[in-house]
Amino acid sequence: MSSESIKVTINGSDYQVEKGARLIDVCRSNGHAVPSFCYYSDLALQASCRTCLVRIEKMPKLQTSCTITCTDGMIVTTESDEIEKARRGMVEFLLANHPLDCPVCDRGGECELQEMVFDWGGLEERFRERKNYAPEKYLSPVVANDPQRCILCKRCTRVCDEWMGEDAIEAGGRGVNTVIGTYGGWLNCSQCGNCIEVCPTGTLLDGTYRHQARPWELEQTITTCTFCSDGCQMSLGSRGGEVMRAVARDRYVNGINGEFLCIKGRFAHPFVNHEERLRTPMIRYRKGGKLIPATWDQALEFAANKLRETADAHGAEAIGVVGSPRITNEANYALLKFANEVVGTSNYTATDRFSLAPFFESLGAGLATHRDIRFAKTIVLVGGEPEELQPLTGKQIRQAVRNGGAKLIVINSRAIRLQQQAAQFIHIRPGAEDAAVLALADERFDELAAKKLGVDASELSTARGTVLDTEGNCIIMFGGELSPAAQSLLAQIPHAASTDKRRFLFHPLPLYNNSVGAHDIGLMGGAHTASSLLGAAGAEIRALYVAGSFLPDHLRGQEEALSKLDLLIVQELFETETTRYADVVLPAASFAETDGTFTNNDGLVQRVRASIPPAHQSKPDWMITAALAQTLGMDFNFQMSASTVFRELAERTTAYNGMRYPLLKDETKPVQAKHAIAPRRDLADEIEALRLSIESLDETAEKIMGTPPVGHELFKPGELTGKVPQFHLLAAGNPKPPDVLISPLYQITIDAGLRRTDEAVAVAGD
């Protein structure tokens, strides 16, 4: 890349700018305001709103600064009577058919069109004709649409296409009748709502927040999303102790995701104020009896006594402590400290679906950030389905390919949607991901792997060739399909294949918002996994202290396990399959009510901030654990401050050494954990073990055909709406009045084809 510098003169001042810089950016970064609507960085240029006009010497007409690449010696004027007239003319045109109904528009107060008009003031309306009319409508349960306010900047259609690859929203009609619409009248998509976010006007609006509040009534709290391992930054808007909405608008928050969020981040927040939230601590005084509300003192006392009894009778190792990949690092750290220092047990773990421990132990290169993904040269994706499970990663991959020309290699048992962007798609037999890793790492196994994968050996060597031809960053991503040995082998590839010109970076695809943090803290390094703890329940394990709940996956086939325990203490938001057997239930605060940190799949340690006070009598998880420790006679000395907890955990967690809350305060400058790079290792044992297990794979297994539909994981009822921690309400239906949607997920999955049913319309349109 050339960083040659050239001279540009703007309004009489000279600036040295990088060759190839875009004029509008140069003007703005040097303090010369230029209005714009259609320009949106990192989306295809549109040049249609014509508000960014400037005068450039030697050019015949006013030019759109959003499309101009600076050249040496360019002389630019951004302010003059001529330019002002032109820009005012454009805004006047945009307002001609606009209903001017700001007082009843949800966007009022945070509308770019409104701001532009305020900025100039004194716009006299010359348009005295009848305005063109188009009725308000809903494009889906979560996307409300008032077409009259549209300025046709087409940011919405571009994010839908370029970010999401879904192309569900497009302009129809022609001329002044052009209208943003859908195919078939209904948004057939993942319902991410990014079109709402980027809309500069009140045309596309959050259908669940419609007419609920004015933006200036909301308190904005910058925090980290709680739904997947990408860790998007968002701003929760709350009023009077209620979370009203989640947005990523750049006027409030500027994190790794820009203005991107997925359906979960943007719309699935109503669980926070859900009426089924646990209100008080509860005690089940006798097995099989009812949970009876209790005071905190009673519940902690009860739990402490029972723990003491268990330890006295069966020893400390009979007590298991279970954290969660969904709660904060502070909460998990408190639990680990509790296990180590209060109980003295090695039986601790977190309820994740798979462990990244083998990967991190063999880590041959650092973790990629989402920015690295956007600008990668080559991306290898083994297993996983980021467009569904880590939607921001999915978007970054798509843009890396479409806007950045990256080469994507997809190795998957299904033709996942991202495969459409792939330079190479290797369609393998289900469950054979390990074989692909073995071949990628070691060409001696091409033939064996190809046979088991059901592909041609040349496909594997082509993929390896692409990786080895990379100049720049090559990012390796993998899902939960890999065995521990395959994780190690993959993690070591950089040692054999990096050069001066080629850097490897990893992007693991765990499922939960704090999967990486739970690993980093050391919680995944206990003597058990979640499933094996359940297996030992009633035998060597007599008591469990669980923050969050076991996943349906863990309980499958071991439904009785929890009932065999002498003691089960559960910290939860809702009643779940796990609390059904609990002797003590402690109401926990949700992510919106607590301070803390989550570590995302980039290894970025990002702040979680309380937007509202904890609901009812709930408390942050780490506080509950500290209180239980206190009851058992140990003072954690956290001084009621999450910051203090973090300080201690950062001191004791090598990768986090040196971090403090003040360092993490700015979401625009996220801080990455320093995961230790493992030296080159002899992997003969792993390779042999892999070879043996691959030998036993079925060579006749059928491949899975067809591309999974948009939203099949995002909306999966079993995952998102089962009574798993923090998602219960999604199964609970619609407890608010029928015209408000508590959970878009519910509304959408109820009708599996994502198509409008009459019922849904009635709900959405009323």
Next chain:
Amino acid sequence: MFIGALGCEPLQLARVNLENSTSLDVYRRNGGYEALRKALGMSPDDVIAEVKKSALRGRGGAGFPTGMKWGFVPKDSPKPKYVVCNADESEPGSFKDRYLMERDPHMLIEGMLIAAHALGSKTCYIYTRGEYRYLIEIMDRALVEARNANLVGEKILGTDFACEVHTHTGAGAYICGEETALLNSLEGLRGHPRMKPPFPAVAGLYSCPTVVNNVETLTAVPDIIKMGGEAYQKLGTEKSGGTKLWSVSGHVNRPGVYELPMGYDDMEKFIMEDCQGITKNRKLKAVIPGGSSVYIMPASDILGKDVKMDYEGLVAAGSMVGSGGFIVMDETVDIFESTKNLTEFYKHESCGWCTPCREGTDWLVKVFKRIAKGEGQPEDAQLLLDLCDNIEGKSFCPLGDAAAWPIQSAIKKFPEDFKRHLAPMVEAREAIAAD
């Protein structure tokens, strides 16, 4: 209706009046495909050089030098290259391309093949407006004949030159005559213009180097090759070589398609003698000489003014050659009404991509309609001009300018026609003031 040449030997119109003029046989007996044979014996660079020498300027409206445009195509690009014929001819007043294709389809095929040879292209598309479907049938029949005669396809005329020609119809949008919107439409996308640069010559159809030329531009090519660029240029003027077709319509006694040498002298003679004067012995009021998108000329700018009919001559006289759609209006025409009609056309055809054209044309039409209802305010003429000023030079593609120009020139040159329509309100106001 007259179809023929004046002031020169017919080139473009040499065969249109022959019997069976669409047949390959007639075309060949009249010198057809000789130019192709000659061109295939020349190097591509030499062909381009001849076209440059001919001073041929694009006949689609913009008048861009054709040889120069061909020269912009990167020779070393590994991508396929395309030649696209713009047969969208949607501009009100223009109907010359239609006659060329209807009566002499092989001339277009030959022109495209020569262009393809010059540009290293193996694929050509003829894009016509949806309403010209019957022309597609004529073109397709001619293509079958040409293919059977080994003029299209592999090993053309026994050489190594291979080229396919396909026809394609639009779906009825004026904007799809704009070359980049045409390419979008050809690719199956929404018909709206693309950002330039990159120009089609560098990144056009499917992002590959593409030359888009008007029908009449391409049909000029065989004669240029036959007679040589210099001889062709000499038929016209130094900067505008050759002959030009004018689609003459309106209040003249002999409308038609006229082939005139560039620089034809002069417009008054052309109207009054060649076109046999104004119908019903009325007086000439105005001429729109280059299709609806150019400035309107009042009779006073034509009569006795010796207006030369070429690019420079018309600019000097305050208008443009455009697509050569020559619309003549007699004294009975209300220029307010004719301008309103044109504005409605532009509003209807605005693609809606950019703010000024989309909103501006709608607003303009609303003002025109209000004035027509007798509700015009005295300041409306100024409002119309101001709206035009806010559109002109600020739109994404030239359609916005094309909508503004007729209004600007109409108000300037025919103020009485506007004043008459604004009179009721002026009088009403005066009456109130007098009370």
